[in-house]
Amino acid sequence: MSMKLIRHYTAALLMAATVLLTENVAARQVTDGIGRQIHVPDNPVRVVALAPSITEIVFALGQEQRLVGIARFSDFPQQALRLPQVGSYIQPDIEKIVALNPDLCIAVKDGNPRVLADRLESLGIPVYAVDPLDLGSIMTMVLQIGDLLNAGDRARSIVTEMKSRMDRVRERVMRAEHRPGVFFQIGISPIVSVGKGTFIHELINMAGGMNLCADYSAYPRLSREQVVALSPEVLIITTMHQGVSIEQVTREWSGWPQIPAVRDGRIAVVDSNIFDRPTPRQVDALEQLVRVIHPELFKDSP
Amino acid sequence: MTARPHPVLLRLAVVSALLLLALTAALVMGLSLGSTQAGLDAIIKTLLGRSPSEPMLQAIIWHIRFPRVLLAALVGAAMSVGGLVFQALLRNPLAEPYILGISGGSAIGAIIGIILGFSRFPGVTVMAFAGSMCTLVLVMIISSGQRILKKDALLLAGVMVNAFCSAVIMFLVSMTQDARLHNIIFWLMGDMSMTDLRQVGILSAILIPGFILIFCLSHAMNMLLMGREMAISMGLQLKTITLTLLVATSFMVSATVSQCGLIGFVGLVIPHLLRMVLGPDHRVLVPACILGGGAYMVFCDLLARTLPQQGEMPAGVITALIGAPLFIILLKRSNR
Numbered sequence: 001m002s003m004k005l006i007r008h009y010t011a012a013l014l015m016a017a018t019v020l021l022t023e024n025v026a027a028r029q030v031t032d033g034i035g036r037q038i039h040v041p042d043n044p045v046r047v048v049a050l051a052p053s054i055t056e057i058v059f060a061l062g063q064e065q066r067l068v069g070i071a072r073f074s075d076f077p078q079q080a081l082r083l084p085q086v087g088s089y090i091q092p093d094i095e096k097i098v099a100l101n102p103d104l105c106i107a108v109k110d111g112n113p114r115v116l117a118d119r120l121e122s123l124g125i126p127v128y129a130v131d132p133l134d135l136g137s138i139m140t141m142v143l144q145i146g147d148l149l150n151a152g153d154r155a156r157s158i159v160t161e162m163k164s165r166m167d168r169v170r171e172r173v174m175r176a177e178h179r180p181g182v183f184f185q186i187g188i189s190p191i192v193s194v195g196k197g198t199f200i201h202e203l204i205n206m207a208g209g210m211n212l213c214a215d216y217s218a219y220p221r222l223s224r225e226q227v228v229a230l231s232p233e234v235l236i237i238t239t240m241h242q243g244v245s246i247e248q249v250t251r252e253w254s255g256w257p258q259i260p261a262v263r264d265g266r267i268a269v270v271d272s273n274i275f276d277r278p279t280p281r282q283v284d285a286l287e288q289l290v291r292v293i294h295p296e297l298f299k300d301s302p
Numbered sequence: 303m304t305a306r307p308h309p310v311l312l313r314l315a316v317v318s319a320l321l322l323l324a325l326t327a328a329l330v331m332g333l334s335l336g337s338t339q340a341g342l343d344a345i346i347k348t349l350l351g352r353s354p355s356e357p358m359l360q361a362i363i364w365h366i367r368f369p370r371v372l373l374a375a376l377v378g379a380a381m382s383v384g385g386l387v388f389q390a391l392l393r394n395p396l397a398e399p400y401i402l403g404i405s406g407g408s409a410i411g412a413i414i415g416i417i418l419g420f421s422r423f424p425g426v427t428v429m430a431f432a433g434s435m436c437t438l439v440l441v442m443i444i445s446s447g448q449r450i451l452k453k454d455a456l457l458l459a460g461v462m463v464n465a466f467c468s469a470v471i472m473f474l475v476s477m478t479q480d481a482r483l484h485n486i487i488f489w490l491m492g493d494m495s496m497t498d499l500r501q502v503g504i505l506s507a508i509l510i511p512g513f514i515l516i517f518c519l520s521h522a523m524n525m526l527l528m529g530r531e532m533a534i535s536m537g538l539q540l541k542t543i544t545l546t547l548l549v550a551t552s553f554m555v556s557a558t559v560s561q562c563g564l565i566g567f568v569g570l571v572i573p574h575l576l577r578m579v580l581g582p583d584h585r586v587l588v589p590a591c592i593l594g595g596g597a598y599m600v601f602c603d604l605l606a607r608t609l610p611q612q613g614e615m616p617a618g619v620i621t622a623l624i625g626a627p628l629f630i631i632l633l634k635r636s637n638r
Contacts, residue, residue, distance in 0.1 A: 087614075091495070091614070093337050093495075093614065094366055094495065094496065095336050095337050095338050095362055095366050095367070096337050096338060098338075098358065098361055098362050098365075098366060099337075099338035099358060099362060101358050113496065115496045116496065119366075119496055119498060122365075122498065123361055123365055123366075
């Protein structure tokens, strides 16, 4: 039994090697977003997006016809829901990925397990990893993926548009006289905020706010007491739960009128997807933030 | 010597053959089923190595499922034998590495190893071993000196140490604020989804000598069950044997924990079932646990990756769902 298994295994290995060789004929060598040298097909036609953000970017580039599989929770745009899912980005289903016979997988460094990339590559499937850390590297990532999927022009026009919209935000924010203290809450319970080194921290700064949790790093957990002590002027809450209304959130905080944001009714609920995902839609998030943090700047020119 | 084979040898051969059959069936099922559906004839052809036309199915069955079912079989075997040895050494039918906190201790060691950035092998494995030895010593110290309630004292000490270990694990997990966090949580619950053959090779290099050693000591384990005085009077090196068995088992448990996390209750369910059917002779029970435990674990892992509609659940969830109720039943019966 075991000898037989070893024989079959060797046979399978040899076959995989031949498959690899034939597929590499029309390949080029590229450096991926985290500096690894990999071989990718010149014209990838069976792409698996291993994170919802990657799915969004491939759609934004107009290259969705290349997609054969996407990570679970890829819910934007709506058409993506029709594609086969390959498990969540933290717990991908390697068997489903291989079954889709992809010629390229695109992964995010932070989130997708490293061992997944190693396993896929040992099976002859190239994995291109990206590592978005801020708006600047989101633009780099869009250009890289555009390059990979032969959609460089579209990628460049997306980036140009992102830049000009960001410039408009900057100009508007320059007119602000005051940087309000912002407490940004991810989800309702427990109270988790954002520290420095996160996308949202950067967005708050660009939108002319002052992140009250800037002294923390990553995603700190705070008690209600700490939030009261920070006395935020603006309270922003993202939520992944469907059907959480502003009324519900306001009621949660209404017992603490000492907080300026509660007293002045400056509580906002925003869509977590555009804030959490490193995609061009973070510019939407930025524009939304400016309206929440500086409503006075929109009085004359909405 | 007469021409008739030794009765124990005969029983051993029959039992091993039957359980080997069960293990083979479980392995074939594990190779055939998964999140990708394929026709039965295509699977059979691929299993027999006769379908060069389907490289994709080949890759899924031989590169993804094959290392995984082998790992599951090894883990199940190690956990079952671990339980069997602990039950004999401590003369307590409820002893098991997971319940006594030995697995928890090695998990702490392994997590510290992961946080410190050690490689899976040998760094994390050695840390896991150190952790398991610490908890073992701790459990023995807590439960010693209370001879009247020996059985309950040991169990209580185990429960306490286990609870403490869980707390330390949660402490360590909440202190790590990075992307590895989720991986640690899945790994803790017994994750085997990313197994490759190298991992299987390392684990079998550790476990198979362990299996052989324990099988060689199976007769001594029979003696131990008859009581200390009896064992000493029959010329047994009590201390040496106990120590060898304890260290070898803890090392095997640590190796499996560092490879695929906490998988509980296997060491309880399998030895008990087999003891009920086969009787108390360890010369038969040790190989039976290796083969039967392997088959059981392959089956649990199969459930873990086929039950959920999306993705998969950790195998440790399945083993605990089956094992914990059984543990309660056994506890009730043993108290009667």
